[in-house]
Amino acid sequence: MRLALTAEEAAFRDEMRAFFTTEIPADIRERGRAGHSIFPDDIVATQKILNANGLAVPNWPVEWGGKDWTLTQHQIWLDEMQLASVPEPLTFNAKMVGPVIAEFGSQAIKERFLPATANLDIWWCQGFSEPDAGSDLASLRTTAVRDGDSYIVNGQKTWTTLGQYADWIFCLVRTDPQAPKKQAGISFLLFEVNTPGVTMRPIKLIDGGYEVNEVFFSDVRVPADQLVGEENHGWTYAKFLLGNERTGIAGVTRTKVRLAEVKERAKALGALDDPLFAARLAEVENDLLALELTQMRVSSDSADGKPNPASSVLKLRGSQLQQAVTELFVEVAGADALPFEAGEGIASPEWAQHAAPTYLNYRKTSIYGGSNEVQRTIIASTILGL
Amino acid sequence: MDFQLSDEQVLLRDTTRSMLSGYDTETRNKVVDTDPGYNPQVWKQLADTGILGLGFDPQESGPLEIMVVLTEIGRRVAPEPVVHGALGPGALIAERGDAEQRKLLDAVAEGDQILAFAHTEPGMRSETGKVTTTAVQQGDSWLLSGRKNPVLAGDRADTLVVSAALPDGGTGLFLIDGSADGLTRRPYRTFDGRRGAQVDLDKTAGTPLGESTDATAAIEHAIIRISSALCAEAVGAMEEALRLTTEYLKTRKQFGVTLNTFQTLTQRAADMYVSLELARSMSLYAAMSISDGNLDPVIAARAKLQIGRSGRHIAQEAIQLHGGIGMTWEYPVGHYAARLTAIEHTLGSSQDQLHVLMDNLDSYDLAKL
Numbered sequence: 001m002r003l004a005l006t007a008e009e010a011a012f013r014d015e016m017r018a019f020f021t022t023e024i025p026a027d028i029r030e031r032g033r034a035g036h037s038i039f040p041d042d043i044v045a046t047q048k049i050l051n052a053n054g055l056a057v058p059n060w061p062v063e064w065g066g067k068d069w070t071l072t073q074h075q076i077w078l079d080e081m082q083l084a085s086v087p088e089p090l091t092f093n094a095k096m097v098g099p100v101i102a103e104f105g106s107q108a109i110k111e112r113f114l115p116a117t118a119n120l121d122i123w124w125c126q127g128f129s130e131p132d133a134g135s136d137l138a139s140l141r142t143t144a145v146r147d148g149d150s151y152i153v154n155g156q157k158t159w160t161t162l163g164q165y166a167d168w169i170f171c172l173v174r175t176d177p178q179a180p181k182k183q184a185g186i187s188f189l190l191f192e193v194n195t196p197g198v199t200m201r202p203i204k205l206i207d208g209g210y211e212v213n214e215v216f217f218s219d220v221r222v223p224a225d226q227l228v229g230e231e232n233h234g235w236t237y238a239k240f241l242l243g244n245e246r247t248g249i250a251g252v253t254r255t256k257v258r259l260a261e262v263k264e265r266a267k268a269l270g271a272l273d274d275p276l277f278a279a280r281l282a283e284v285e286n287d288l289l290a291l292e293l294t295q296m297r298v299s300s301d302s303a304d305g306k307p308n309p310a311s312s313v314l315k316l317r318g319s320q321l322q323q324a325v326t327e328l329f330v331e332v333a334g335a336d337a338l339p340f341e342a343g344e345g346i347a348s349p350e351w352a353q354h355a356a357p358t359y360l361n362y363r364k365t366s367i368y369g370g371s372n373e374v375q376r377t378i379i380a381s382t383i384l385g386l
Numbered sequence: 387m388d389f390q391l392s393d394e395q396v397l398l399r400d401t402t403r404s405m406l407s408g409y410d411t412e413t414r415n416k417v418v419d420t421d422p423g424y425n426p427q428v429w430k431q432l433a434d435t436g437i438l439g440l441g442f443d444p445q446e447s448g449p450l451e452i453m454v455v456l457t458e459i460g461r462r463v464a465p466e467p468v469v470h471g472a473l474g475p476g477a478l479i480a481e482r483g484d485a486e487q488r489k490l491l492d493a494v495a496e497g498d499q500i501l502a503f504a505h506t507e508p509g510m511r512s513e514t515g516k517v518t519t520t521a522v523q524q525g526d527s528w529l530l531s532g533r534k535n536p537v538l539a540g541d542r543a544d545t546l547v548v549s550a551a552l553p554d555g556g557t558g559l560f561l562i563d564g565s566a567d568g569l570t571r572r573p574y575r576t577f578d579g580r581r582g583a584q585v586d587l588d589k590t591a592g593t594p595l596g597e598s599t600d601a602t603a604a605i606e607h608a609i610i611r612i613s614s615a616l617c618a619e620a621v622g623a624m625e626e627a628l629r630l631t632t633e634y635l636k637t638r639k640q641f642g643v644t645l646n647t648f649q650t651l652t653q654r655a656a657d658m659y660v661s662l663e664l665a666r667s668m669s670l671y672a673a674m675s676i677s678d679g680n681l682d683p684v685i686a687a688r689a690k691l692q693i694g695r696s697g698r699h700i701a702q703e704a705i706q707l708h709g710g711i712g713m714t715w716e717y718p719v720g721h722y723a724a725r726l727t728a729i730e731h732t733l734g735s736s737q738d739q740l741h742v743l744m745d746n747l748d749s750y751d752l753a754k755l
Contacts, residue, residue: 293667
């Protein structure tokens, strides 16, 4: 047992730290730190720099731009990126559709999509959830009917995050409504969002902003060669994707950076002298370090590359702590949290004006990526055998 | 980073586990209810395997092995006073004692001598605070007066390591023979089935442990080491409390179905698992830090705070998810709850740990391991 990084790991950390803090423009990182990244420009610009240096998709197979890294190296890459407030590679590309195509796609599909996906030349969005298929994803009803060399897609998706910037959508569709199990008749289809018959409608959220969308499909004609893998095998690909999504979703280092900022604000306002507040801050810090150590244990485990069921612990606890920090921001802001984008000359500082909307926005973290209730069910069944 | 046990550590774990496997609840309750409150045969076996001397020789195995052993002790709520009667005070003697005093450790490691660390005093709110027991020098000898309580394993300790205020300031450490004149002990049981005593000293002769100088650093080290061992013990207790709970949920039937049919119960069991893993991480952190030679009170506080939170959560839920049977003396789960409660309140409560962290909050920006 050894807590410290090996000399090789420490050198790798230094290399990552130097890269992220010198190669990614300071203004992009500063906006990232404050939670005001410019969409989509900051994300695209960053991912192109990362990709040019082979650091956008280390989790992919080596032949498609991945790295032959240890799990610990992957964790260091992520931690250092978050420590430097670098916008992370777009999840939909890097962690979702890319690995699915690389694992299950034909050679033609790989060549067509993977380089553009790694470089964020294509911005992908996710067509999974439906109005009646949330946690019960397999009950989805969007259909794709084969018609010559095409599929005709009809139905509706929802909670499609950042779909307003997307070029393409990866979509779970029902290709065999007669299948004996609802999981058996699902396929994984790719198409452009500007295909005739696709309508994207933004959904306004409780923070007043726009992040997710409804997507409607009306007789959308999709070339059949944009099917990933085999018809009716989409559920297998979806489970693979969801397992990958959970990994690295805890955001431990990002939360630490946010927590350091709350502390800085609290200190400036004298709130750190309030023992009630100081106790809560100290406790959240401790919770976060306990989670970081747990993440280190998971990532140093000589696993076989499969998603570790312990990643459910990381997602569950990570989301709770992300939320806890947003609550601390609101508390430090106090009454200054009430005005919102109130304009010039208002005494309430900008960070305080954004504290409450961010708190409200972050309620999402225990819902997305498999709600925390779903994670508990995974822990209870997979780990505890209940 | 490497969180894997070595082959030797795995062997030690398995040996300890099988040594303690006789402790079902009935056996343990019987042992706890009769003197000396632990099983002398088990004590001898622990000695024969080298467990009672772990950490005494800095060249030999230490903190990680203690962690491994204590987790097994926690798993069976075994009553043998391994930490309070041997390893804790023993490490103090090893750190500070002279060559003659360190010879005592051989007898401890062989299971022939029991020690106790007499430090806590009535009304003491912080374990690193000032003690009111005094030591005065008379000629060549030192005389100690004051009250120590609770002294865990103090009920039958052959030698006590006693902290006392020095005439010129600072806190010294003294060895006192358990049968010394002027020493009165009132032995008792603790609520979790362990043994302890109130020890009153009235001009009792003591020998300075090493030099008769301030030993505050050594006391702090002892508290850090004992805390880490208790954290590991708590992890074992939590693991078993959760295992008992999941077994129960899988087998107990109500409304014609097993309890694991009810999501309200399985979701709570999942949260217990999260608490357990967080506690395990922090226990590893504490032991690995000591193993690296880093005896840091902040790390000790971090670990013990998490263990306190997780232990309380798991203990309470383990009883609740069992229902009435969890309340009974003959069923194991309540004894785990009792032990976890005792650990939380030994050598500083969760609140005390939080105070350590609060006082340190201003000295860094980003929380770091």
